[in-house]
Amino acid sequence: MADAVKQFEGGVLAVDHVSFEAVPGEFVSIVGPSGCGKSTLLRLIAGLIPLSEGSISVNGLEVTEPRQDVALMFQRPTLLPWRTALQNALLPPKLGGKLDEAAERQAYELLELVGLSGFEHTYPRHLSGGMQQRVALARLLMVGVDVLLLDEPFAAVDQLTRERLNLELLRVHERMSATALLVTHNITEAILLADRVVVMTPRPGRIADVIEVPFGRPRAQEMVAEREFQELVLRAYSGLQVPLTDAADNQQAGVHGG
Amino acid sequence: MVGRRTFAARLRLALSPNRLARRLWPPLLFLAILIGLWELALAVDYVSESILPHPKDIVVSFAELTTSEFVWDDVAATLWESVAGFALGAALGLALAIPSGLSPVMRQMLNPYAVALQVTPRIAIAPLIIAWAGFGYNSKIWIAAIIAFFPVYVNALTGILTVDEDAREMFRSLGASRWQTFMHLMVPGSLPVMFAGLKTAAGLALVGAVVGEFISAERGLGVLVQQFSSQLAIADAFAVILMLMFLGLLLYGTMEWLERTTVFWLHDARLVARSRRRAAKARGGRPTGDGGVASKPRPTLAGRR
Amino acid sequence: MFGHRPTRRKTRVFSFKAVSAVMAAGVIAVGAGCGDDDDGGGGDGGGGGGGTQELVYNLPTPPSALFYPALVAEELGFFEEEGVSPKLAPAAEEISATAFLDNGDADVSFADVDEIILARSKGGEHQAIFSPQHTNTAGIVVPEESDIKDISGVEGQTVGLESEESTRFLAAMLDSAGVDPGSVDTAVVGTSGPLIAKTLADGKIQAYVGNASDFTALSANDVALRNITPEDAAAIDGNPMATLPATLKEKREAIVGFLRAWTKAQYVGQVNRDVVEQIAREKVPAEWRNEASGEAALDLAITLMEPDDPERIGDVRPDVWETAQDFLVRAGVVEENQTIEISDALNDELIEEINDWDRAEVEAVAEEYAGGA
Numbered sequence: 025m026a027d028a029v030k031q032f033e034g035g036v037l038a039v040d041h042v043s044f045e046a047v048p049g050e051f052v053s054i055v056g057p058s059g060c061g062k063s064t065l066l067r068l069i070a071g072l073i074p075l076s077e078g079s080i081s082v083n084g085l086e087v088t089e090p091r092q093d094v095a096l097m098f099q100r101p102t103l104l105p106w107r108t109a110l111q112n113a114l115l116p117p118k119l120g121g122k123l124d125e126a127a128e129r130q131a132y133e134l135l136e137l138v139g140l141s142g143f144e145h146t147y148p149r150h151l152s153g154g155m156q157q158r159v160a161l162a163r164l165l166m167v168g169v170d171v172l173l174l175d176e177p178f179a180a181v182d183q184l185t186r187e188r189l190n191l192e193l194l195r196v197h198e199r200m201s202a203t204a205l206l207v208t209h210n211i212t213e214a215i216l217l218a219d220r221v222v223v224m225t226p227r228p229g230r231i232a233d234v235i236e237v238p239f240g241r242p243r244a245q246e247m248v249a250e251r252e253f254q255e256l257v258l259r260a261y262s263g264l265q266v267p268l269t270d271a272a273d274n275q276q277a278g279v280h281g282g
Numbered sequence: 283m284v285g286r287r288t289f290a291a292r293l294r295l296a297l298s299p300n301r302l303a304r305r306l307w308p309p310l311l312f313l314a315i316l317i318g319l320w321e322l323a324l325a326v327d328y329v330s331e332s333i334l335p336h337p338k339d340i341v342v343s344f345a346e347l348t349t350s351e352f353v354w355d356d357v358a359a360t361l362w363e364s365v366a367g368f369a370l371g372a373a374l375g376l377a378l379a380i381p382s383g384l385s386p387v388m389r390q391m392l393n394p395y396a397v398a399l400q401v402t403p404r405i406a407i408a409p410l411i412i413a414w415a416g417f418g419y420n421s422k423i424w425i426a427a428i429i430a431f432f433p434v435y436v437n438a439l440t441g442i443l444t445v446d447e448d449a450r451e452m453f454r455s456l457g458a459s460r461w462q463t464f465m466h467l468m469v470p471g472s473l474p475v476m477f478a479g480l481k482t483a484a485g486l487a488l489v490g491a492v493v494g495e496f497i498s499a500e501r502g503l504g505v506l507v508q509q510f511s512s513q514l515a516i517a518d519a520f521a522v523i524l525m526l527m528f529l530g531l532l533l534y535g536t537m538e539w540l541e542r543t544t545v546f547w548l549h550d551a552r553l554v555a556r557s558r559r560r561a562a563k564a565r566g567g568r569p570t571g572d573g574g575v576a577s578k579p580r581p582t583l584a585g586r587r
Numbered sequence: 588m589f590g591h592r593p594t595r596r597k598t599r600v601f602s603f604k605a606v607s608a609v610m611a612a613g614v615i616a617v618g619a620g621c622g623d624d625d626d627g628g629g630g631d632g633g634g635g636g637g638g639t640q641e642l643v644y645n646l647p648t649p650p651s652a653l654f655y656p657a658l659v660a661e662e663l664g665f666f667e668e669e670g671v672s673p674k675l676a677p678a679a680e681e682i683s684a685t686a687f688l689d690n691g692d693a694d695v696s697f698a699d700v701d702e703i704i705l706a707r708s709k710g711g712e713h714q715a716i717f718s719p720q721h722t723n724t725a726g727i728v729v730p731e732e733s734d735i736k737d738i739s740g741v742e743g744q745t746v747g748l749e750s751e752e753s754t755r756f757l758a759a760m761l762d763s764a765g766v767d768p769g770s771v772d773t774a775v776v777g778t779s780g781p782l783i784a785k786t787l788a789d790g791k792i793q794a795y796v797g798n799a800s801d802f803t804a805l806s807a808n809d810v811a812l813r814n815i816t817p818e819d820a821a822a823i824d825g826n827p828m829a830t831l832p833a834t835l836k837e838k839r840e841a842i843v844g845f846l847r848a849w850t851k852a853q854y855v856g857q858v859n860r861d862v863v864e865q866i867a868r869e870k871v872p873a874e875w876r877n878e879a880s881g882e883a884a885l886d887l888a889i890t891l892m893e894p895d896d897p898e899r900i901g902d903v904r905p906d907v908w909e910t911a912q913d914f915l916v917r918a919g920v921v922e923e924n925q926t927i928e929i930s931d932a933l934n935d936e937l938i939e940e941i942n943d944w945d946r947a948e949v950e951a952v953a954e955e956y957a958g959g960a
Contacts, residue, residue: 498679513880514780
């Protein structure tokens with residue numbers, strides 16, 4: 025994205041001259057306080073809302089409307105309650121008119137990938153929040169996407185499940201060669217999952233810092249305890265312009281045992 | 283807790299004396315109290331027998347009427363008027379709700395008239411309808427339709443307008459066309475609210491049909507009530523009212539069943555049944571890479587969170 | 588094979604189904620609702636097979652023993668004999684019988700004398716061509732044990748009314764008896780049998796103005812009544828049949844056929860009550876749930892339809908109508924300036940023709956029916 029600006033009606037400047045380039049296959053986390061325009065950024069990239077100034081391109085093509093190679097995952101799984109997990113996963117090809125055996129097989133595989141083997145014919149009402157999000161993820165992956173946009177996808181789930189889901193997310197990301205952009209409040213999570221972390225300022229959103237995460241893959245929860253990790257966390261906090269005392273509280277709340 | 287029971291087993295369970303007794307005694311008790319008060323009122327002459335007959339007389343009349351031949355012509359007439367009126371009113375309600383829901387301009391155009399129609403006393407319009415629709419079943423059907431129209435209209439409209447915004451956005455992000463969003467999101471999504479309207483409308487259509495019959499008709503349960511009443515056969519008149527009640531229950535029950543079948547995702551038991559059926563179908567013939575027929579692993583509770 | 592593909596489609600089809608099913612039903616209902624309009628909208632000669640002509644007629648009630656000739660003519664095959672297939676357009680509360688003719692909803696209509704007079708005074712061309720009831724169906728009654736012996740006794744009392752319209756009828760009756768209508772209180776009681784009985788029994792009203800069929804229903808249910816209707820009120824024809832001259836010309840044959848069948852059936856009632864009872868029991872079983880009511884209603888009907896001159900059943904009698912108009916003027920139902928030329932309103936050109944059949948033959952048909960069926 026080059027010099028992207030997004031100004032909402034009413035003069036709210038959500039995104040102020042943000043420029044960024046992602047390497048294909050990379051996992052990028054975007055952190056920032058509420059209202060810094062992170063979600064807006066994702067929506068801009070997804071083509072759901074138009075830019076005020078500047079441009080965003082994916083795969084060399086400028087983004088003007090929702091595209092097949094960019095997929096956005098919301099906080100709420102928004103599964104259709106009248107369709108089974110499998111049918112929900114198959115929604116993209118169904119809407120795209122390409123519903124066939126191959127698609128069905130792929131859906132089965134993806135559901136297995138996200139750990140929902142055996143629940144293909146269960147309805148959302150009987151799936152927990154975490155499971156629903158996994159279905160949403162599978163649905164997302166049905167489309168052959170190059171760019172995966174995740175807007176705090178596991179925010180509605182409890183901490184333990186969230187960690188598990190995050191690690192599954194990494195696994196999925198590895199299997200595909202897509203570029204992932206994850207928006208989150210949780211700094212620990214951001215650093216743990218990403219190759220690079222983009223730190224944004226409060227509204228109007230600007231990039232305060234881009235942190236390279238040097239850890240190797242596969243990641244593990246234990247890495248959080250290491251000192252190098254914590255240094256990155258502090259660096260992120262300073263970028264957020266959040267005072268240290270608050271930062272300490274945040275850390276207690278956001279990190280478990282470590 | 284709903285295990286793998288066959289239909290027969292479930293039926294037997296539902297009709298088992300224990301279960302039946304437990305479910306029936308509250309309403310039966312209430313009925314007994316009601317009848318007691320009724321007889322008491324008659325005994326102390328609080329109300330005269332010629333206006334309110336003994337429950338026993340009503341039951342006897344009911345038995346006699348239902349076993350007679352002629353009454354069924356009237357039942358059929360009223361039933362037809364109600365059902366046709368309901369279908370017509372519901373169709374109109376839907377037909378107007380859809381454009382209203384999709385276009386604010388249409389909504390502003392149509393809504394005031396729908397509301398105006400609703401608040402105008404239908405009894406006043408009825409003679410006009412009769413003059414226009416002729417004297418056969420049509421006038422009754424139209425009166426029933428007009429009364430049944432509004433609940434369906436307003437509920438369908440609400441359903442369409444209150445579509446899940448997130449889901450809508452998700453559809454957009456998947457590149458769905460307006461038509462697809464309508465058919466696959468709005469329609470199913472508005473069914474629950476719509477059915478609530480349909481259920482109300484079913485009962486109202488019956489009311490409309492009978493009102494129409496009171497005003498002008500050759501046959502029907504409404505006509506019967508009037509005929510019996512003018513002959514001072516009051517127990518018979520009440521028996522016919524009882525029949526009307528059962529007719530109303532039938533219509534309502536049918537809508538309930540239809541709802542449970544169509545809006546299956548609100549009912550746990552249905553969902554489980556469907557899941558199982560699909561899983562069984564899938565099990566029945568899915569090839570795997572090695573050419574055999576794979577058996578899908580059974581879902582275990584351990585896997586659920 | 589992937590057996591589950593068809594089931595997957597089912598979800599979408601289901602939603603489709605629900606919507607389409609309702610819409611299809613709606614379309615069918617609209618079709619039934621709109622297409623079928625000539626259910627009452629005036630048939631035009633094209634009904635029935637070769638020979639039978641259709642005629643739409645309006646009665647004040649749904650099929651009933653009160654108008655037994657309609658039932659009997661059908662059952663004994665008189666209509667068929669005359670080549671007419673009649674269609675009933677039942678009365679509607681706010682629509683007057685003459686309006687049926689105006690709207691083309693009926694070819695012939697059994698109306699009230701005052702309706703016809705008023706319609707003509709407004710410029711209509713309605714004509715009474717047949718009058719089966721040579722007595723009035725409206726009247727005033729008191730409980731049998733009451734002290735009131737005739738209409739003059741009503742002075743200073745409270746009178747229950749069938750409806751608001753009955754006020755003027757009451758006023759006319761009082762006027763002709765020399766009683767000041769202002770001295771009488773009125774209350775609209777309606778036609779509900781039990782209610783009438785109760786208010787009479789409680790003494791809330793001392794007399795009731797209403798319809799003969801309500802009187803007989805009450806009597807049959809042990810509410811003893813005495814009829815104190817004055818003679819000039821009682822002499823007004825009950826339900827004369829009216830039509831428009833244009834219709835008379837266009838459908839003369841059908842109308843004559845209809846009336847011939849009707850008069851035959853009316854005659855049967857006068858000479859063979861049992862047959863009529865038999866037919867009534869079969870055709871309107873609802874009226875016989877209460878045996879006493881059924882019997883009383885039939886008796887009333889036959890009495891009402893007793894013709895002045897047996898050779899001229901349904902005769903329209905100018906002198907009676909003149910008296911009727913005078914009465915209505917006194918009642919305030921018809922204004923002075925609204926009076927019409929009675930001779931124009933009546934048309935008896937058909938009376939002879941429709942009475943021109945063999946009495947004995949008809950009696951025989953009735954006997955045969957009684958014996959056989």
